[in-house]
Amino acid sequence: MFQSKKKPQHYQPVVLVTGCSAGLGLALAKLLHSRTEYRVIATAREKSLEKVRNHFLDDERFIVRSLDVTSEEDRIRLFGEIQKLWGGVDVLINNAGISYRAVVEHMTEKDEELQMATNYFGPMGLIRLALPHMRNTGRGKIINISSVSGMLAMPTMAAYSASKFALEGASESLWYEMRPFGVTVTLVQPGFIHSNSFKNVYHTPLSDPTRNWSGPYCDFYLNMTPFVEKMMNLSLTTPEKIAHEVLKVIKSENPPLWVPATLDAKVFYYLRRLLPRRIFLPFLYWCLPNAKNWSKEFSHRR
Ligand SMILES: NC(=O)c1ccc[n+]([C@@H]2O[C@H](COP(=O)([O-])OP(=O)(O)OC[C@H]3O[C@@H](n4cnc5c(N)ncnc54)[C@H](OP(=O)(O)O)[C@@H]3O)[C@@H](O)[C@H]2O)c1
Numbered sequence: 001m002f003q004s005k006k007k008p009q010h011y012q013p014v015v016l017v018t019g020c021s022a023g024l025g026l027a028l029a030k031l032l033h034s035r036t037e038y039r040v041i042a043t044a045r046e047k048s049l050e051k052v053r054n055h056f057l058d059d060e061r062f063i064v065r066s067l068d069v070t071s072e073e074d075r076i077r078l079f080g081e082i083q084k085l086w087g088g089v090d091v092l093i094n095n096a097g098i099s100y101r102a103v104v105e106h107m108t109e110k111d112e113e114l115q116m117a118t119n120y121f122g123p124m125g126l127i128r129l130a131l132p133h134m135r136n137t138g139r140g141k142i143i144n145i146s147s148v149s150g151m152l153a154m155p156t157m158a159a160y161s162a163s164k165f166a167l168e169g170a171s172e173s174l175w176y177e178m179r180p181f182g183v184t185v186t187l188v189q190p191g192f193i194h195s196n197s198f199k200n201v202y203h204t205p206l207s208d209p210t211r212n213w214s215g216p217y218c219d220f221y222l223n224m225t226p227f228v229e230k231m232m233n234l235s236l237t238t239p240e241k242i243a244h245e246v247l248k249v250i251k252s253e254n255p256p257l258w259v260p261a262t263l264d265a266k267v268f269y270y271l272r273r274l275l276p277r278r279i280f281l282p283f284l285y286w287c288l289p290n291a292k293n294w295s296k297e298f299s300h301r302r
Pocket residue numbers: 018019020021022023024025044045047048067068069070094095096097098099118145146147148189190191192193194195196197198200232239
């Protein structure tokens with residue numbers, strides 16, 4: 001299936017992208033497919049591989065492979081294959097992600113584990129596999145797709161935010177660790193993207209919308225779900241636009257650690273830094289639709 005290992009005349013970076021079956025990952029794969037200066041491994045879970053293969057045919061510089069980022073076996077197998085084919089990965093784009101929609105009380109430990117395994121442990125495992133080659137060649141790029149949720153947290157998205165905060169913290173640390181070796185680390189932080197990915201959110205048995213929400217957290221779900229959907233529909237930012245932001249990072253000699261990638265991300269980035277904390281949280285609370293009336297009939301607040 002593989003051609004023999006070729007040594008390109010010029011530097012043709014090897015780019016690995018995770019989660020290419022939909023949304024930003026698919027947009028990135030399409031964009032990179034059109035850029036002949038890169039060798040690309042577009043990956044997706046086995047169950048979604050067909051969707052990706054419908055868009056691309058393997059050739060000498062673009063291949064589609066299966067990768068579930070939560071599987072250590074998958075990660076090791078893929079890196080072994082890339083090592084034999086192209087020597088290693090020069091640009092790792094940790095894009096695959098899931099998002100739970102549930103209040104903290106409705107999450108289970110298993111749900112928390114899946115959220116972290118996909119958005120944090122998987123990407124960290126891939127980073128560990130990519131770094132030796134990057135250090136040895138004295139260059140490389142780790143690009144982690146974070147989120148505004150990695151800057152601030154919203155109700156019903158605690159686990160998602162926790163996973164992105166974890167990714168942000170580790171990336172910041174890695175930025176220092178890689179500085180002597182010529183490897184850059186970047187967190188691309190989109191806000192709301194105009195896409196259907198709100199349809200892909202994960203629910204727990206207690207946050208499941210088909211259960212007809214009731215009880216103390218009912219107002220949170222009734223308000224947050226349409227709010228997020230509306231903001232995503234109103235957003236002018238498409239996955240393709242974010243993909244171009246990521247390409248700018250790939251092309252940049254010395255990209256910054258943080259790249260707020262949408263207008264709302266830039267606004268929140270500065271608000272978080274400029275507003276005093278005692279104003280920041282009440283301000284965001286006030287921005288949520290009618291939040292002061294949520295759960296009133298269930299509250300025993302004194
Ligand atoms: N959409 C937004 O508004 C938004 C905002 C800020 C940040 N982000 C971040 O941007 C990234 C891409 O999101 P998106 O909007 O493009 O989401 P999306 O449309 O839901 O796509 C997510 C992708 O991740 C894949 N994936 C999920 N679990 C995986 C696993 N265990 N292993 C490998 N792939 C897996 C999915 O594959 P399957 O088809 O197999 O499920 C899918 O290809 C995520 O990291 C997300 O957190 C999104």
